[in-house]
Amino acid sequence: MNQTAELPDLVIGGLHINPPIIQGGMGVLVSSSRLAAAVSNEGALGVVAAVGAGEEAERKNLSYRDWSAQGLRKILRKARTLTDNPIAVNVMCALSNYEDLVRVAVEEHVAAIISGAGLPLKLPELVPSTETKLIPVVSSARAASIICRSWWKKYRRLPDALVVEGPSAGGHLGFSMREISGVPITLESVVSGVLDYVKTVEAEHDVRIPVIAAGGVFTGSDIARFLKLGASGVQMGTRFVCTEECDASPLYKQAYLDCAKEDIVIMESPVKLPLRVIRNAFVEKVLSGEKTPFRCNYHCLRNCVPDSSPYCIANALKNASVGLLSEGFVTCGSNAYRIDRITSVKELIAELADECREQLSAPSSVSAPA
Ligand SMILES: Cc1cc2nc3c(=O)[nH]c(=O)nc-3n(C[C@H](O)[C@H](O)[C@H](O)COP(=O)(O)O)c2cc1C
Numbered sequence: 001m002n003q004t005a006e007l008p009d010l011v012i013g014g015l016h017i018n019p020p021i022i023q024g025g026m027g028v029l030v031s032s033s034r035l036a037a038a039v040s041n042e043g044a045l046g047v048v049a050a051v052g053a054g055e056e057a058e059r060k061n062l063s064y065r066d067w068s069a070q071g072l073r074k075i076l077r078k079a080r081t082l083t084d085n086p087i088a089v090n091v092m093c094a095l096s097n098y099e100d101l102v103r104v105a106v107e108e109h110v111a112a113i114i115s116g117a118g119l120p121l122k123l124p125e126l127v128p129s130t131e132t133k134l135i136p137v138v139s140s141a142r143a144a145s146i147i148c149r150s151w152w153k154k155y156r157r158l159p160d161a162l163v164v165e166g167p168s169a170g171g172h173l174g175f176s177m178r179e180i181s182g183v184p185i186t187l188e189s190v191v192s193g194v195l196d197y198v199k200t201v202e203a204e205h206d207v208r209i210p211v212i213a214a215g216g217v218f219t220g221s222d223i224a225r226f227l228k229l230g231a232s233g234v235q236m237g238t239r240f241v242c243t244e245e246c247d248a249s250p251l252y253k254q255a256y257l258d259c260a261k262e263d264i265v266i267m268e269s270p271v272k273l274p275l276r277v278i279r280n281a282f283v284e285k286v287l288s289g290e291k292t293p294f295r296c297n298y299h300c301l302r303n304c305v306p307d308s309s310p311y312c313i314a315n316a317l318k319n320a321s322v323g324l325l326s327e328g329f330v331t332c333g334s335n336a337y338r339i340d341r342i343t344s345v346k347e348l349i350a351e352l353a354d355e356c357r358e359q360l361s362a363p364s365s366v367s368a369p370a
Contacts, residue, residue, distance in 0.1 A: 007357060010045075010233035012133050012161045012210055015086055015111055017045045019353040020233030021223070022163070022212060023240050025090020025114060026171070027051035028317040032247035033075045035240060037082030038345040046083070047114060048075055050091045050101040052300065052318055064298045069100045076108040086111030088135075093118030094172075094271060096302050102126045114163060114235075117172050117273075119147055124155035133160035137214070139167075139174030141193040148201050158201065161210040163235050164194045168216030170237045170333035173266070173274045180266060180274050187215050188229060195230045218335045220355020227360065238333035239352075243345045249323030253342060255280070255330045261337045270309035271301050278330045286310055 010020035023039040025031055027049035036046030054062075054071030062070070072089070079087050089105040091098060094117040105113050106127055115123055116137025123134050136159050138144045144162055151157050166187030167175050179185060191213045198209050210232035217223060217234045226234055240246060242253050259278045267286055269275040277283050285292065289310075296306035298314045306312070319328030343351075 007353060007360070008227065008232070010161075010210060010212070011208075012112065012135070013130070015045075015133060017086075017233065018043050019223075019349060019356065020227070021045070021349065021352065022088070022114070022214075022233060022235040023047050024170075024214060024235045024237030025049035025088075026237050026241070027090075027092075028314065029053070029321045030241060030246060030248045030252070031090075031237075033079035033082060035243065035246045035345070036087050037079045038243070038245035039240065039349070040079075040083045040085035040087055042346055042349040043085070044349055045086060045088055045112070046079070047088045047090050048072070048079060050089050050105070051095060052298075052314055053101075056318075064300065065097045065100055068097060068300075069104050072101055072104045073108060076105070076110065080108075088112035088114055088133075090114045090116075092116060092172075093120050094301050094303065096299050098302075099126055106132055112160070116163065116165065116174065119143060119150075121147065121150050124151055124157040130157075135159060135161045135163055135212075137163040137165050137174070138194065139165050139190060141190075141197040143174070144194050144197050152205075158205060158207055159209055161212055161232070162194060162198065163212045163214050164191050164231075165235070166190050166213075166215035168334040169214055170276055170331050170336070172269060172271075173276065175274065177266075177268060177274050187213055187217075187226075191226065191229060191231055216334055218338060220352040220357070221359045223352060223356040224359030227356070238336050239339065239348060240345070241332070241336070242339045242342050243348055244342060245345045248321045251323035251325055252321055252330055255320075255325065256332060256336045256339050257341070259332070259337050264332060264334060264336060270311065270313050271303045276331060276334065278332055278336065280325060280329055282311075282316065282325070282327065283329050 007019050010017040021044040025047040031049050036048045039046035054067040089110045091101045112133035114135045120136050212233045213226040213231040214235035223234050263279045266274045292311040294312040300314045316328035320330050
């Protein structure tokens with residue numbers, strides 16, 4: 001191991017994260033208490049995904065809103081028993097119970113709320129205290145500027161950091177199908193655009209807004225490349241799925257280990273956003289236009305119209321995370337096919353940090369990604 005370069009802290013307000021890695025929030029129940037706590041125990045930032053956080057057995061007579069808010073609270077309290085380090089929560093703006101979930105996160109004193117899948121324009125109103133850091137996820141400088149201008153005008157507040165997610169990420173993507181299939185958009189170009197914009201905001205308001213690169217970051221060399229570009233850290237999802245501590249079923253992880261590059265496809269989700277998934281029989285059915293009728297139990301996504309949706313995305317993702325892959329599918333980033341083993345979070349983070357350190361101390365420029 002090359003010890004000559006120390007990894008810089010990712011500093012978000014008073015929060016110091018080292019190595020400068022955020023584990024991306026992964027629903028449904030892929031990043032829950034166990035994964036998030038294991039990541040935070042290594043000094044990186046573990047993130048619980050708020051979507052669908054309740055357990056079916058505990059639904060009883062509760063409404064979806066109450067059940068999922070209670071589920072998130074329970075997961076955060078469990079995480080607290082597993083780590084003393086900061087934990088964050090990912091709450092997607094697209095969720096119908098967004099406000100409830102943000103409120104639970106604040107009441108449970110999470111260190112940060114990371115919020116994308118839409119523009120989190122109301123977030124500062126829901127989180128009056130600056131103790132909880134607010135981190136929007138954006139896919140363009142334009143989205144960053146809309147958020148910064150709107151937050152400043154209405155709340156005299158700015159984001160504590162920005163996650164910039166490119167088109168290689170897992171989950172729902174912040175690009176149109178046309179953008180995805182057109183001239184390739186690189187994460188480097190999106191990050192550079194946001195960095196340029198952020199510099200103007202920093203100069204105008206005399207603040208520091210760290211930019212965090214996400215989507216396809218796979219190795220420690222990738223991390224070093226984005227640090228050299230000017231990012232303050234990275235957010236990684238896919239690599240954390242194949243860890244012992246990841247909360248999804250072993251069958252979910254096996255789908256990652258078994259997939260080839262060609263098996264990773266993008267399809268339109270019921271809310272008309274591109275979603276990267278691993279091809280299986282369920283995905284084939286969706287791609288061929290076949291419908292899986294369902295009774296909506298959740299009303300979880302604001303823009304979902306159950307009557308015209310080809311399938312229930314909440315059921316599909318939840319089934320997959322418990323290992324019922326014939327009735328759902330796995331979402332992943334574009335690099336999932338490169339993973340060939342299950343590792344511990346400790347091993348993975350040590351490997352990433354060592355590689356990154358080596359690249360930062362190497363005299364020549366870092367190599368291009370594979
Ligand atoms: C299995 C999986 C589930 C995800 N779920 C969510 C989610 O619930 N909310 C969200 O904002 N992002 C979600 N993402 C995106 C991640 O938080 C992260 O930003 C992204 O995956 C980074 O790209 P990478 O997977 O190539 O590292 C998910 C990603 C994966 C792989």
